[in-house]
Amino acid sequence: MTDTKGIAQTYFRALEARDWTALAELLTDDVVYEMPQSRERIIGRDRYLRFNQEYPGDWHLAVRRIVAQDNCAAAWIDARAGDEHQDAIVWLDVDDAGRITRVTDFWPENYEPPHGREHLTELY
Template identity: 60%
Template sequence: MTDDTSRSTTTSGLRTTVETYWATADARDWEAFAATLADDVVYELPQTRERIRGKDRYLRFNQEYPGDWHVRIERIVADAEGRQAAARTEFTVGPEELHAIHFFTFDDRGLITGVTDFWPEAYEPPAGREHLVERY
């Protein structure tokens, strides 16, 4: 992502931020991943009714997520005027493949302020992350 604010909030800049977000998550490069996020980022999982507020908690959530998962971006659509983007991804966890849709919002610097993940089916969250999330 660039330091030039005018470029980071363009449609291309928002797409690049989402690409960087996923590439750094997949590489477990948590410093670079955190650099895509606003301090007050909010992450939501409607299927499990979970919400995480703040960069530190969201970063820790990702660092502690279990399993050897990998992600591949299938498509990104971005709208600079609305400061939003959507991505469709494929996750692999061992032999299992999961598809998900993710909605992103951005601040005026092009940092991610919100992420909402939609997975194919509702599920109960795995144990061990209660200290990071609030249920709704």
């Protein structure tokens, strides 16, 4: 059985450290990376590595939580670039050899809550 949670932790550590060699070792040759909000897809380890290497700004990732079962993991990520902060949800699919086959990043946009429920909620 693959230690999917451990693979996910290693994946995020490698990204944060810009350790491209360690990241490459975690990915299959034909890894698929998708961002549903922008409908972008990258196919292949080399292209995915280059995407991260060329991503602009001084970005940082901190894991808030990882949940894993079988060959899937979901992570809640605190992503920062300069003063900008955004939460991200990342899904990882891992094959039986312990390599990541698919990465799906969801970058939800913040929005103001609708009026009429202030008596039930509080802003944080």
